[in-house]
Amino acid sequence: MEKTKNSSSITTNHVIHKLPSGDSPYVRAKYSQMVEKDLEGAVVLFWEAINAGDRVDSALKDMAVVMKQLDRAEEAIEVIKSFRDRCSKQAQESLDNVLIDLYKKCGKLDEQIELLKQKLRMICEGEAFNGKPTKTARSHGKKFQVTVKQETSRILGNLGWAYMQLTNYTTAEVVYRKAQEIDPDANKACNLCLCLIKQERYDEASTVLEEVMLGILPGSEDSKSRQRSKELLNEIEAYKSARFSLPSSGLSFEDTFIGGLNQLMSNWNPNRSRRLPIFEEIISNRDQLAC
Template sequence: MSSQRKGSEAAPYHVLHKLPPGDSPYVRAKHVQLVQKDPGAAIALFWKAINAGDRVDSALKDMAVVMKQQDRAEEAIEAVKAFRDRCSKQAQESLDNVLIDLYKKCGKVEEQIELLKQKLRMIHQGEAFNGKATKTARSHGRKFQVTVKQETSRILGNLGWAYMQKGNYLAAEVVYRKAQSIDPDANKACNLGLCLIKQTRYAEAQAVLDDIFRGKLLGSDEPKSINRAQELLCELETHQSSSMFSEPSGSSLEDVFVEGLDQLTSQWTPYRSRRLPIFEEISSFRNQLAC
């Protein structure tokens, strides 16, 4: 018998199955979710854990995730809204992220936009990451550090995508440009290129996509990014070969600036030690696009 197998057999049950230790309502819910793989029963047990006050932060987030997987996103939204006041202050930011995913699942674009703007306001006011410069995030079982700068760019990217779902490509463009000026990557470049194509600004779209093919951006070497950029390039060439011109519908800067980013700029205060100046030079973007 190999030493690796011996180590696995010697590992405690909760470690082997990636469960929290103990025998509380929350632990039983996780056991049903991860070991028995019964999502319906797990949801009921998460409810019990929340009502019992057992690890409410984790129970509410886990229950919402399982509900989303079971196409019960609307219920999950109501649950998060109803019980988040029982959660700690430290859990509120991650609950916002859960809500944004649930809004996406339900196609609630306006709700996404409002919550994303709220998260940007928190960054602007120095309240993100509970006042810290970085936070620990998880992805596919791995832990890594995220900076306020990276988080700002990510939120702006999500906001840009939400505006695209509304067909407001001009507003999406402005947001994507700001995101790229903070922390550029190939995925946001593709979305920016699409915004420009939708506005029939083909030369600018070509320049944005060329940066991906030249390997200038983070993720430029990933097959997914390359394939998407190739698809957009084909779409661009198709549009260029046509002499038809159509005015993009629903595009306006009023929404993104007046209600969102400009409002944040007007709220700027001298106490900037923990704040990221992400909204400076916003007016210059507006003036450039108006030309």
């Protein structure tokens, strides 16, 4: 009776937490992570799964995520670098996304920027999404479709944020403007506004905020976006009133990278089937492109 009760409990937990069935190292690792909340134990079992060749793609990615939760981000970075060659080609994009989060967690901005640029190059060369216009993504247990336009804008937004952390507001501004051209939203508009404030361009910053305040941009209805836009507007008014000048970042624009990506796009072959329509939009404004 007790055995039957325990089996029923395990089955119920698998259904509730959407765990895979079976008793392999990977399944036990997910049970330890999701049900028992034993993260250290889960890491040990994920290692066992990788060494046993049990769902290596998922085991490596999940282990890195758990390590990040355990403040072992540096170790997680090295683990991905060391074992990603055991994973399939389809898993590499997901591993890159995990790496970007880990670099951000560790404050490794140069590595984060380089990997984001690499992802942009893959999109420009038609290698992202395996040449398809959309991909299936997952967030909070729900699946949804992501377009190439959305992914390009998302990556540019992350790249702009990384440049802002380096106080390179000139480059960040250009990146955010390109992201907004492709797929605008309120969050990136607020970040673009901040870049302009840091460059003492208050009138332009106010204009950017208008679309958020008027509810024109996607995400404008979000309470956090509206609150942030109000705070930025108050900051602009305070600077104007005090005629206060902020120091320039003093950092140079990344001409080499931007020029290289422009060259990449200028060599685009329109007859290549894996190219997607979004790049026609980018190329039409390539003189302004900055990634």
